[in-house]
Amino acid sequence: MNQMRLPFYLIIAALVLGGLGTAWARHQAMQIPFFPNETQSVWLVEARIDFFALGDSVQVSFDLPAGPPGFDIFTEQAASPGYGFSIVEHNGERRGEWTRREASGPQTLYYKAQFVAEPDTRDARARDDQAPRARDVYWEEPEATAANQLLEQALQTSSTPESLARELSKRLTSSDLDQNAELLLSSRSVASSLERLMNQAGVPARLSMGLYVEDARRRQALTPLVEIYSDDRWQAFNPVTGQQGIPENLVLWHQGSQAYLDVIGGRQSTVSFSMIRQTVPALELAKAQHSDSPFALLGVYRLSIEEQSMFKLLFLLPLGALVVVFMRVLVGIKTSGTFMPILIALAFLQTSLAPGLISFVSIVGLGLLLRSYLSHLNLLLVPRIATLVVLVIFLISILSLVGYQLGFNTGMTITFFPMIIIAWTIERMSILWEEEGPQEVVTQGGGSLIVAVLAYLLMQLPLSNHLTFNFPELNLVILALIMVMGQYTGYKLTELRRFHDMVDDAPDVPEEKRP
Amino acid sequence: MKWVSPWRLKRMGILGMNCRNREFIGRYNERERYPLVDDKLKTKLLAEDYGLAMPALRFVVSQQHEIGHIERKLYDFDGFVLKPAKGSGGKGILVITGRHGDKFVKASGAEIGIEDIRRHMTNTLAGLYSLSGQPDVVIVEDLIEFDDSFEGYSHEGVPDIRIVVFQGYPVMAMLRLATHASDGKANLHQGAVGVGLDIGSGRCLHAVQFAQKIKRHPDTDKPLNEIRIGDWRQLMILAARCYDMTGLGYIGTDIVLDKSRGPQLLELNARPGLSIQVANGEGLLPRLRHIEAMIRTHWKILPGYHKPLSNRPPHADAEDRVDYVIRTFGRHQ
8 A cells, every 4th residue: 555655645745836836936926916905016106397398399308217126117108298209219228209390388298107116126237248448537627636636535545446436425425525526516416526536446437317216205306326337237326325226215217328308499308206106906016017927828817808707717616626525525415416516606606695595596496396297297317307407497587587677686697507407406306305305305405505605605715716816726736635635534524423323332331230 | 413533433443434435445346347236137147147046037128118018018927126227225116016906016005007117117217216317227026025034023115134245255234124214215314223133143233223222123113132034144155155246345235035035135235335333333344454454364465565466365165254254253153
C-alpha cells in the first residue's frame, strides 16, 4: 500500500503547490488582489497650461512623464476644446502636443493623468546604453572665478560625486552665502548653478522637474531637481534641501535640458498642477495595467464579457463538487442524484435563495402530483420522462408568468432551473415515494436541498467568486482536496448516529445483572 | 440526538461505509465481474453451470411484444416470481403465490389482474427498477416454498438469510424477517427484524428492529432466541461457493430455505449493506482483518516482493473454508 501512497501524495502536493504557487506568482506579477473590493489609491494629477494666444496658429508642446520611477501611469487624457492633441514619443521622451490653426486671447489646456504608486520601481530606472559625459560649461567672468573657487572649496571637503553635490548644495543654500555663491545665484537658480558646477567638476549632471503629490493641492508648480550620474545610474538631488534620491511622493515629470513647455504662437505661458487622491478597485487597476503580462494568458480577462460570465459559473462548479463530496463522504447526507444539488445551487445563484427555494419546491411538488397521475397511464419510461420534461417546462412558464403578473420580477428567473434535471428528480422522487414511502422522499429531497443551499452559500460568497474567477488555478487545490477525501476510510458523521444503539447494547454485562 | 465517538466505533470494529467501499469493495471486487451479480439472469445461468441451488428459471421476457400475450404462459403456473434482471435492493420483485379465478394473488394476499402484471413487466423492461435506468429483462422463476421452521417468524414476506462472504469465507450472517411495519419487505431500515446468527451453528445471537434490541417478533410475539437454522453447514457452503463462482472477494449472498429443496440462493450483492453488524451487535472489521491476515501469512511475501504471490484463499474447497470459519468465529459448537 505504501508504494501506492507515495505517488498519490506527491500528486496532491504538486496540485496544491502548483495551484497556490501560480496564484501567488500571478498576484505578484499582475497585482491581482486576493480579496474582492480591495482598493488602491491613485493620484489624479491635472496639469493646467495657461497662455495668451497671439491670433495665429498655435502649437504647445508639453513634456509628459515617461515611466516616472516609483509610479505607473494608469490612465491619461487631455481636455482642450478646439485643439488637436497627440502624444509624441521621441528618444524616450514623451511630449503632449496641442495644435490649433488659429487662436487668440487667453487659452487653457488640461492634461489629466492617474498615477499609481509602485514602490518597487522607485530604484529601477532605465539605464542609458552608454554612460553620459559631463557637458562643457562656459562661465563668463566674474562668474567663472567664483565658480572655480566654490568648486575648489567643495572638492576639498568631499570624496564622491554624491558628497560633492551635497557640499555644493550646502554652500549654495546656506543662510549666510559667501560672495562666490551670492554672485552665481544673482543670475541663476540654485538648481541651475548646481548642475553647471557638477558638470564642470566632470560629473555628468542634468536638470529635472518633479512634482510633489499631496492630497487636494491646487496651483502647485514643478520642483527643480538635479540628477547626477554616479555608480552607473542617475541619482536625483533636491538642490534646496540637499535630499538625495526620489521621495515617495515625488513624480519625476521631466528630465533633460529641453524646456518642459514650449508654446509657439502664444505668450505668458504658465503651468500649474492640481491633484487629489482617489481610490479605484485594485482588480480594475491590475487588469488595465498588466494586460500584456504573460500571466494574463492564464486569466480570462481577454475574452468577451459574455464568455467571461460563462467562465465565472464554470469555475464555481468545482467548489460545488467539493461541497457534495464533503457532505456525502464525511457527513453522509443522502441526496437524490449525486450532483443534482450543484445544478440546483447554480440555479439559486440566478434566482437568489428564498425565491429559488420556493419555486423549486413548488415545481417539484406540482411535478410529483402530475407524475402520480402519469403512473396510472402505464407509459414507457423514456416517453414518461419526456412527458415530465414538457410538463415541467409548462409549469415553469406558468409560474414565471404568474409571478410576473403579480409583480415579482424574480418570477422570470425560474427559467434558469435545469429542466431535464428537475424532470429526472421528479421521476426518481416519485419512484422513491412508491417504494420507500414519503419519509424517504423527504429525507433525500431535504438532503439534496441542504447540500444545494450549502453549495449556494459558499458559491455566492464574494470571496469565492473573486478567487475562483481571478485565480482559476486555485481549483487545483480544490481538486487535491477532493482527491484526498477520496482516500478517507473513516466513519461518516451519520454513521456515528446509525451505530449508536449498537454501542448501547454492547456492554458485556450479562442481562440479568443489569438494573 | 445521540452520537457515538468514532474511536469507540473503531474499538468495536464497526465497518463504515467509506472503509467498506475503498478497502473491501474497491480492493477485492473486480469491476469486470460486477455484471455477474448485478444481472440476475447471468447469476442464474452461471449458478446452473456451477451446480449451485437457485430457484428454477421458467422463462425470460425481453421484448415488449411478448407481454401482450403473456397470460398464456403465466396461466400454466400456480405461483411464480417476477424479477427485473438488473434490479437492486429488492425493487421490482413481484411474488405471486397463487391464483383466484382470473386474479393473481400476491404474497400479501392482495389480488391483481393480468393488466397489473403487464404494467409491471413494461416498467421492468423500460428500466424503471434497474440500477441506472437501463433497459432490462424480466425473469420469471419458481416460487420458493418456505420451510416450516420459520412459521410465525415472518409477516407476509420471505425470511431470507444474508451471509457476507469475504474471499470465499462466510464471515457474518443474519436472518431478515419481514414485519407488519416493514410492509412485508426484508430491509432493516424499513422496519424488518434483523436476527444476528452465530456463524458456527446458525443460532440466534441477537435481534434488532429499528436498531433497537428485541427478544420477540413484534407481530407474532414468538421468541426470537429459539431460532436455529437447519442445514446450517450446507447453507454456509452454498454461500462460500458463490466466491468460486463469481470471483468477487466481498459479496452478500441472500439465501432462503425451501421446504423440499433445501437452501436456495436467491441473489448476490456486490455492495452488501452494513446493517448486518447492527443485527449481530458486532463489527465486521475484526473478522475481515483476521481473514486478510490469515491469507497474508499463508502466502508468505518473498524477499524483494512487496506483495504475496497470491491472495487466493489458502483453502481451495468451500467445505474447508466453511469449517475454518465455524472453528474460528463460531460461538456455539
